[in-house]
Amino acid sequence: xxxxxxxxxxxxxxxxxxxxxxxxxxxxxxxxxxxxxxxxxxxxxxxxxxxxxxxxxxxxxxxxxxxxxxxxxxxxxxxxxxxxxxxxxxxxxxxxxxxxxxxxxxxxxxxxxxxxxxxxxxxxxxxxxxxxxxxxxxxxxxxxxxxxxxxxxxxxx
Amino acid sequence: xxxxxxxxxxxxxxxxxxxxxxxxxxxxxxxxxxxxxxxxxxxxxxxxxxxxxxxxxxxxxxxxxxxxxxxxxxxxxxxxxxxxxxxxxxxxxxxxxxxxxxxxxxxxxxxxxxxxxxxxxxxxxxxxxxxxxxxxxxxxxxxxxxxxxxxxxxxxxxxxxxxxxxxxxxxxxxxxxxxxxxxxxxxxxxxxxxxxxxxxxxxxxxxxxxxxxxxxxxxxxxxxxxxxxxxxxxxxxxxxxxxxxxxxxxxxxxxxxxxxxxxxxxxxxxxxxxxxxxxxxxxxxxxxxxxxxxxxxxxxxxxxxxxxxxxxxxxxxxxxxxxxxxxxxxxxxxxxxxxxxxxxxxxxxxxxxxxxxxxxxxxxxxxxxxxxxxxxxxxxxxxxxxxxxxxxxxxxxxxxxxxxxxxxxxxxxxxxxxxxxxxxxxxxxxxxxxxxxxxxxxxxxxxxxxxxxxxxxxxxxxxxxxxxxxxxxxxxxxxxxxxxxxxxxxxxxxxxxxxx
Numbered sequence: 001x002x003x004x005x006x007x008x009x010x011x012x013x014x015x016x017x018x019x020x021x022x023x024x025x026x027x028x029x030x031x032x033x034x035x036x037x038x039x040x041x042x043x044x045x046x047x048x049x050x051x052x053x054x055x056x057x058x059x060x061x062x063x064x065x066x067x068x069x070x071x072x073x074x075x076x077x078x079x080x081x082x083x084x085x086x087x088x089x090x091x092x093x094x095x096x097x098x099x100x101x102x103x104x105x106x107x108x109x110x111x112x113x114x115x116x117x118x119x120x121x122x123x124x125x126x127x128x129x130x131x132x133x134x135x136x137x138x139x140x141x142x143x144x145x146x147x148x149x150x151x152x153x154x155x156x157x
Numbered sequence: 158x159x160x161x162x163x164x165x166x167x168x169x170x171x172x173x174x175x176x177x178x179x180x181x182x183x184x185x186x187x188x189x190x191x192x193x194x195x196x197x198x199x200x201x202x203x204x205x206x207x208x209x210x211x212x213x214x215x216x217x218x219x220x221x222x223x224x225x226x227x228x229x230x231x232x233x234x235x236x237x238x239x240x241x242x243x244x245x246x247x248x249x250x251x252x253x254x255x256x257x258x259x260x261x262x263x264x265x266x267x268x269x270x271x272x273x274x275x276x277x278x279x280x281x282x283x284x285x286x287x288x289x290x291x292x293x294x295x296x297x298x299x300x301x302x303x304x305x306x307x308x309x310x311x312x313x314x315x316x317x318x319x320x321x322x323x324x325x326x327x328x329x330x331x332x333x334x335x336x337x338x339x340x341x342x343x344x345x346x347x348x349x350x351x352x353x354x355x356x357x358x359x360x361x362x363x364x365x366x367x368x369x370x371x372x373x374x375x376x377x378x379x380x381x382x383x384x385x386x387x388x389x390x391x392x393x394x395x396x397x398x399x400x401x402x403x404x405x406x407x408x409x410x411x412x413x414x415x416x417x418x419x420x421x422x423x424x425x426x427x428x429x430x431x432x433x434x435x436x437x438x439x440x441x442x443x444x445x446x447x448x449x450x451x452x453x454x455x456x457x458x459x460x461x462x463x464x465x466x467x468x469x470x471x472x473x474x475x476x477x478x479x480x481x482x483x484x485x486x487x488x489x490x491x492x493x494x495x496x497x498x499x500x501x502x503x504x505x506x507x508x509x510x511x512x513x514x515x516x517x518x519x520x521x522x523x524x525x526x527x528x529x530x531x532x533x534x535x536x537x538x539x540x541x542x543x544x545x546x547x548x549x550x551x552x553x554x555x556x557x558x559x560x561x562x563x564x565x566x567x568x569x570x571x572x573x574x575x576x577x578x579x580x581x582x583x584x585x586x587x588x589x590x591x592x593x594x595x596x597x598x599x600x601x602x603x604x605x606x607x608x609x610x611x612x613x614x615x616x617x618x619x620x621x622x623x624x625x626x627x628x629x630x631x632x633x634x635x636x637x638x639x640x641x642x643x644x645x646x647x648x649x650x651x652x653x654x655x656x657x
Binding site: 012013016020023026027030031034043044046047048051054055058061062064065070071072074075076077078079081082084085086088089090092093096097102105106109110111113114115116117118119125128129132133136140144145146147148149 | 207208211322324325327328331334335338342344345347349350352373376377379380381382383546547548550551552554555556558559562563566568571572574575578579582586587588601605608609
């Protein structure tokens with residue numbers, strides 16, 4: 001991997017360093033809330049403290065990398081694709097959360113992902129997704145007795 | 158010969174029809190996911206964990222091992238025919254293999270890859286047979302402090318020593334260790350980092366993390382940077398048979414590749430990329446016609462392919478004898494053992510020799526199956542590459558969602574899947590390695606338990622960690638492995654400065 005140090009610090013890298021520091025703070029805060037009787041050796045607090053300390057150190061390390069702009073060049077990004085896939089996942093969570101069942105939920109995820117990869121035929125993709133989800137449901141839930149969320153449609157099967 | 162006796166008993170188990178069937182399913186699935194871009198053996202094993210929960214442990218582990226080996230074979234087909242390797246372990250193969258395919262020598266390239274994989278896989282599996290009992294003898298005397306030190310070595314080497322940047326690798330590892338803290342502490346019953354969410358009390362599900370990072374993260378990354386050109390699949394032209402000259406140019410690279418791959422895989426160093434590139438560089442230096450390199454030299458396919466299969470077999474040595482995973486797939490296999498309450502290590506060799514030796518013996522069988530599947534049937538696998546990318550990735554996400562819900566049916570779990578997907582996307586975009594996260598999640602809690610056990614035995618005296626010569630040595634190695642990349646980098650910079 002070739003990186004060429006640039007003059008300007010890398011904003012994305014700075015954000016990563018900040019998030020790592022925040023994570024370390026969250027672990028510290030969470031660990032101090034544990035109520036414990038003293039025991040031999042180390043209790044459940046030692047490891048979180050060590051992890052938090054290491055995260056804080058790495059936040060500094062990543063900050064240095066970002067300061068030197070020592071990050072690989074990033075390609076331009078297609079926000080539409082990301083919104084579509086994440087939208088598909090949110091739809092999946094919503095449909096399953098509201099009791100819509102596995103098959104419609106994954107059919108929507110299938111169509112959204114296919115659209116993110118450039119497909120335009122939404123209806124056809126929904127149908128393919130539906131068929132795939134139905135086949136997967138029959139194979140895994142009926143044949144292999146896996147518990148998959150059931151909605152009105154799945155109860156008919 | 159004790160090892161040979163055990164192996165024969167293992168063969169009897171592996172040759173049972175039901176286990177042969179599991180091995181066949183494993184190698185078929187493994188080759189499929191190896192051929193398909195965007196999905197690899199680690200993800201496949203992760204998706205299968207919830208499905209196999211109720212199956213026979215020996216059978217499913219045999220299947221997982223078949224997937225691991227099959228993935229290595231299948232990856233080479235994609236690398237040779239469309240220059241976009243399915244696995245990072247096949248990067249070196251693509252260099253020469255794709256050139257050969259373009260020059261109409263795709264057949265011999267596929268043949269030398271498949272036969273080389275078979276030779277290397279068989280020799281390296283034989284290596285497991287002889288190395289494993291010997292390591293078990295040593296490991297049987299390990300105390301908790303030795304295990305803790307060993308895991309420190311694995312943590313450092315997997316994340317820091319061999320990656321492109323030690324800071325990025327360690328950051329990935331620490332994310333995994335943080336996720337490993339989530340949930341109820343097994344020794345005291347205290348909830349850590351659960352934030353009052355009941356679903357988090359059981360900890361982060363390995364399946365959810367791996368599927369989020371590998372499947373959702375990969376889909377987001379590929380979709381976000383998709384340039385609209387189609388990849389070109391080179392048709393397999395030329396006979397699949399290798400000429401006498403091809404054979405004479407291939408057999409030495411196969412053996413050298415095995416010699417690189419097996420030890421590097423077996424050391425807790427992780428990754429198949431290093432031995433494949435070492436093998437590529439060596440073949441290039443030793444070749445009689447170095448000018449052919451870059452234009453399609455068969456040595457450049459034979460060596461790296463042998464190396465990547467041998468290293469896959471090598472990673473099974475620390476996994477089986479010490480419970481130490483050194484690659485993402487090995488980490489998922491460890492999760493597979495754990496879901497049956499089995500802990501790989503010297504005790505498993507003593508308590509369940511049938512399972513361990515059945516698994517090792519099945520590797521020989523899987524290798525033979527793969528040779529047959531990949532040579533005459535290569536045309537079938539090539540057709541998989543014709544699946545349109547939108548449907549392929551959409552299908553992967555459907556199965557990702559299914560695997561996650563099957564592991565733990567809750568909306569919280571699906572939300573975690575989406576979060577880990579975004580994490581995987583960002584890590585790819587900013588060039589952080591993914592495997593250390595998975596290794597950290599799986600090995601972190603084990604390392605913590607060993608550390609606390611060691612300190613309890615030593616009544617809280619931290620010096621107990623360096624009292625055994627073994628653990629002291631290992632901790633020194635870990636320290637050196639941690640510091641070395643920084644020092645070397647500093648020296649390189651110093652030199653560069655002087656050159657101005």
